[in-house]
Amino acid sequence: MKITKICCIGAGYVGGPTMAVIAQKCPHVQVTVVDLNEQRIKDWNDPNTDNIPIYEPGLSEIVAEARGRNLFFSTEVEKAIDEAQIIFISVNTPTKTYGKGKGMAADLKYIELCARQIAKVAKENKIVVEKSTLPVRTAEAIKSILDNTGNGVQFQILSNPEFLAEGTAVADLLNPDRILIGGDITPEGQDAINALVEVYANWVDKDKILTTNVWSSELSKLTANAFLAQRISSINAMSELCEKTGADVTEVAKAIGMDSRIGPKFLKASVGFGGSCFQKDILNLVYIAKSYGLNEVADYWEQVIIINDHQKRRFSSKIVQTLYNTVADKKIAFLGWAFKKDTNDTRESAAIYVADDLINEQAKISVYDPKVSRSKMLNDLDYLQTRSSEENSSSLAIFDNPYEACKGSHAIAILTEWDEFVAYDWQKIYDLMHKPAFLFDGRNILNSKELESIGFIYNGIGS
Ligand code: NAD
């Protein structure tokens, strides 16, 4: 089957960039991205592509090239489903906040809604692709909904998880380590797999396109995220031991990373991992293991989350302890609020939890982040429901100039590894601060020796 029309349900951090790259690389394929969120679609259609709702280096240029040619953003979900041969489901799958599995399992209500909508609209055979990250065996539920509520047409379900990381989404999509496609072992299943392989083969080498059965593909995505997060928790656990023993975690990471069996990536000790997926996907994995009665497996993976929570709490406690055990009415400047550099995404960012702890201690927080809006920061704090919105907004001052944010502060905390922080005039910042001037580098990006020679009392992670 030659694919000429693709639809993607969900215009978020995955759906938007992924479809933009498919449209750029496959000019002969019409790609329509649909979403229920009208504002989001309006923003994707903003005449100035610098205003699209997701900040990713290189993305606005690709959208400018393909939008209106073969890339479309729309709220007309049914029309797009009806026209497409392949439908990607790229909606959110957050941790459940209610009922059975609350706080652990993935909430599949948005996925089920998509399946029901596809079943209702489809009048011809369709390939349905799970792009969202899903619990293993979700394809079974999707298939059952499609077959039992559809109009008698045939559906093939493929699992094609996305491995892009935010901040490098475009580079990851253009040059992926691998593309994973899981499908049925039947001839129809293999045809569907081949159709999707041909789409990716427009720019990805065929030896990088891996095909498996559906369950392996679904489980590989959760496994990949669990392994990546596990490395961060492992090095973060060591960072605490380094602080007690005089070892330096950066040196330890370098030493172990040079072992080719370990490798150097994902060994950067930090204030803790954030982002919308690591925690949610590991909790989901733990829930799945428990639901099969595999309690030892569940406990093993849960420890990755326990260490991550501990690392965030340890960072805020260290600030309080170092500032003579009280931060009440002290101004603490945060540089960075996003969960990592080069993104405006703040979901599960460590900054939110550190701010919450410090506001509990009656500190006044002033924040500068180059890409995160004021309303997003306040929403993040309100979402925790620790205190009223009014109290949050009186404890959090947001600046669009880093020097203003740091002026008069007792301490600075680096929460995101934005490159621009390294280039600041740190002497000038020191002069603007209360003395003694403390600096807590939650990302180990600054030069401790230089800062100490200016007069800062420097605290990194794991040294
Ligand atoms: P997101 O919240 O940014 O986007 C999801 C979008 O789906 C939202 O705009 C929402 O309005 C829309 N939506 C929900 N239900 C809908 C429906 N029934 N019809 C139309 N639109 C609907 O989420 P995201 O970060 O893009 O993540 C999507 C999935 O991809 C998740 O399963 C996530 O685990 C996975 N994933 C995310 C990343 C990442 O870096 N963010 C990377 C790999 C995989």
Ligand code: UGA
């Ligand atoms: C992660 C994975 O890297 C992607 O492969 C995956 O597709 C995605 O999750 C997903 O499923 O959502 P992402 O969360 O966007 O991508 O970003 P990462 O680069 O993995 O960083 C996650 C967090 O870990 C960030 O807070 C980052 O600062 C932190 N981190 C990362 C460290 O603290 N140390 C490191 O060495 C690496």
